[in-house]
Amino acid sequence: MANASTDDPTLAPGAPADAQDLATASQWRLMWLSFRKHRLAVFGGVVVLILYFIAAFAEFIAPFDPHKFNSRSVYHPPQMLRFVDVGEDGGWAIRPHVRAMKLVRDPETLAANYEPDPETKIYVRFFGKGDPYELWGLFPMERHLIAPVNAGDRFFLLGADRLGRDVLSRTIAGTRLSMSIGLVGVALSLVIGLILGGVSGYFGGRIDALIQRVIEVMIALPTIPLWMGLSAAMPADWSVVTRYFAITVILSLVGWTELARVVRGRFLSLRTEDFVVAARLDGTSQTRVIFRHIMPSIFSHIITAVSLAIPAMILAETALSFLGLGLLPPAISWGALLFEAQNIRSIVAGPWLFAPGILVLIAVLAFNFLGDGLRDAADPYATVER
Amino acid sequence: MLLRYTIRRILWTIPTLLVVSLLAFLIIQAPPGDFVTALTAALLESGDDVDIDQLNALRERYGLDQSVWVQYWKWISQVLIAGDFGISFEWRAPVSDLIWERMGLSVLLATATVLFTWSLALPIGIYSAVKKYTIGDYVVTTIGFFGLATPNFLLALILMYVAVVHFGTDVSGLFSIEYQNAPWSWAKFVDLLEHLWIPVIILGTSSTASIIRVMRANLLDELHRPYVVTGRAKGLSETRLLLRYPVRIALNPFVSTIGWVFPQIISGSVIVSVVLSLPTAGPLFLTALKSQDMYLAGSFVLLLSVLAVLGMLISDILLAIIDPRIRFK
Numbered sequence: 001m002a003n004a005s006t007d008d009p010t011l012a013p014g015a016p017a018d019a020q021d022l023a024t025a026s027q028w029r030l031m032w033l034s035f036r037k038h039r040l041a042v043f044g045g046v047v048v049l050i051l052y053f054i055a056a057f058a059e060f061i062a063p064f065d066p067h068k069f070n071s072r073s074v075y076h077p078p079q080m081l082r083f084v085d086v087g088e089d090g091g092w093a094i095r096p097h098v099r100a101m102k103l104v105r106d107p108e109t110l111a112a113n114y115e116p117d118p119e120t121k122i123y124v125r126f127f128g129k130g131d132p133y134e135l136w137g138l139f140p141m142e143r144h145l146i147a148p149v150n151a152g153d154r155f156f157l158l159g160a161d162r163l164g165r166d167v168l169s170r171t172i173a174g175t176r177l178s179m180s181i182g183l184v185g186v187a188l189s190l191v192i193g194l195i196l197g198g199v200s201g202y203f204g205g206r207i208d209a210l211i212q213r214v215i216e217v218m219i220a221l222p223t224i225p226l227w228m229g230l231s232a233a234m235p236a237d238w239s240v241v242t243r244y245f246a247i248t249v250i251l252s253l254v255g256w257t258e259l260a261r262v263v264r265g266r267f268l269s270l271r272t273e274d275f276v277v278a279a280r281l282d283g284t285s286q287t288r289v290i291f292r293h294i295m296p297s298i299f300s301h302i303i304t305a306v307s308l309a310i311p312a313m314i315l316a317e318t319a320l321s322f323l324g325l326g327l328l329p330p331a332i333s334w335g336a337l338l339f340e341a342q343n344i345r346s347i348v349a350g351p352w353l354f355a356p357g358i359l360v361l362i363a364v365l366a367f368n369f370l371g372d373g374l375r376d377a378a379d380p381y382a383t384v385e386r
Numbered sequence: 387m388l389l390r391y392t393i394r395r396i397l398w399t400i401p402t403l404l405v406v407s408l409l410a411f412l413i414i415q416a417p418p419g420d421f422v423t424a425l426t427a428a429l430l431e432s433g434d435d436v437d438i439d440q441l442n443a444l445r446e447r448y449g450l451d452q453s454v455w456v457q458y459w460k461w462i463s464q465v466l467i468a469g470d471f472g473i474s475f476e477w478r479a480p481v482s483d484l485i486w487e488r489m490g491l492s493v494l495l496a497t498a499t500v501l502f503t504w505s506l507a508l509p510i511g512i513y514s515a516v517k518k519y520t521i522g523d524y525v526v527t528t529i530g531f532f533g534l535a536t537p538n539f540l541l542a543l544i545l546m547y548v549a550v551v552h553f554g555t556d557v558s559g560l561f562s563i564e565y566q567n568a569p570w571s572w573a574k575f576v577d578l579l580e581h582l583w584i585p586v587i588i589l590g591t592s593s594t595a596s597i598i599r600v601m602r603a604n605l606l607d608e609l610h611r612p613y614v615v616t617g618r619a620k621g622l623s624e625t626r627l628l629l630r631y632p633v634r635i636a637l638n639p640f641v642s643t644i645g646w647v648f649p650q651i652i653s654g655s656v657i658v659s660v661v662l663s664l665p666t667a668g669p670l671f672l673t674a675l676k677s678q679d680m681y682l683a684g685s686f687v688l689l690l691s692v693l694a695v696l697g698m699l700i701s702d703i704l705l706a707i708i709d710p711r712i713r714f715k
Contacts, residue, residue: 222653222690229413232675364535
């Protein structure tokens, strides 16, 4: 570390402000300083933030209504967004646009094909008006991040699916369910894991043995078949919202065991630490010992465990929906979108249907990098070697 | 001491198995309605004759009119005594006729995947640890991260796409058409091996990635231990020193996990098998779940859970053999 000299409490008055901070910095500040050095982790964190931003403002960022279909644009290939517009006279200006494509039918087979249409350009505008929507179901709006200048025009930056719906808009819309299902699921398993793991580790003895056996049984159950079995047990006529919460419950039913183990391990080792024993001898109530003295010490571990549990949940939801057992259309999640790309015929017709899969990959990678960095930053004994 | 630990551990397995089998049964029991009602509806729909007596006999046989506990007891006792897992109403055949060949293929696939993964990942992990922070290490680590983050089924889809578009072949299935329904023969086995490698690679990617990471970390912990320095000081050649001592210790965790790797891969292969339409247990399980073919689906969950519980038992015993501290706890 660059500031290794700060072990000395009597810093020279001329010492850099940074070094002076370090000697008296709080645990959080130390974690932040260490985390900041882990470039990949910071990058992962930024990507995660961007994804949640997209999830929060999905309707605004998506250029079109993700449910709007159009038989004229079935499997429309992706178009590139161009900025420099060269006019007929050779002059140029910065006018964002895409080159239009024409639907041509093969005279013999009647198969649909798209050909570039050099005559037409579809001009687009940032913050223009497009399909109306209600942000968070509250505010009626029509502005989109990118919208066509002529209201009727359509463009497909990531192509269209078998019903002519815009894949980019659908992928962006799917961000909301896919990214939030991880958060909600982890929050739920965190509550269960904290309580059971904490009780198990703090009280020990019989309760501990019992909870440990329960965890063992849960781990013995094969995860994916278990998830599949429980999802299949959901009635098909449940609404999107009910299904969503049922799935988070199903996912966290398995997810809590790992968190409970982490928490239990920390409780077990902290229970006999001097400061905890001292607090107990002072007659501090049990609640206060747990929440005031033990919890702050394991907080960083919990955050790490959470950041590594979220991607697992995202992957699980994607897999379930992909199999048609998780979220079902009209719900839009990455897994439900990939369900469309399940058979070889549709992926040959539109390889861009993989786009949601790429986003799954990005999200999971970002969370893993972030989690790795947090783990290193949270560990006060980690040797800085990178 | 080891014997006592082993016996205690085996005794613990019995209640676990009981609870696990009960859970497996409850899960498949969860959807409303019973399979005889569904069977009656299906028969009526297809215009077949409905033999009321026969249906009532089925109902009686599986205790469908009685409580869940009775149903569970009737089912599990038949499984234990006669190896009778119940009947599949969709296939109109006993579950045991349907499941064994497919489970066999699943286990074969899992075995091939484990062999592939270990023979690839362990050497790479060792390399990555020894050549820490070289370009090779970074390349391996990066690939490893991608391998971990890519869902298996996405990889399967991409491979299928590439195979169809660029090579004009179909990589799904485990047999060529002419062998699909043929009885087992040497030629069929060779045909199987020719098809097996694609699902093996797809299934192996993520575990390869994680094994590389674990092996690298384990070995890095060992490489600077005093016994390594001693060995070096005594003039052992580097390769011999490496393979003889630190690698052996770093391998311990893998030896002890061998038990539960199989059930894990089998349950993980469900989705890939569906995508690649492999004749393994996975797709059968999915269709059974979707059509609420409860005894078929339940038997699959039960078999996998039993495999997992036994696997953990084997792992724990292996671990106790390797690491004496565990026996005394």
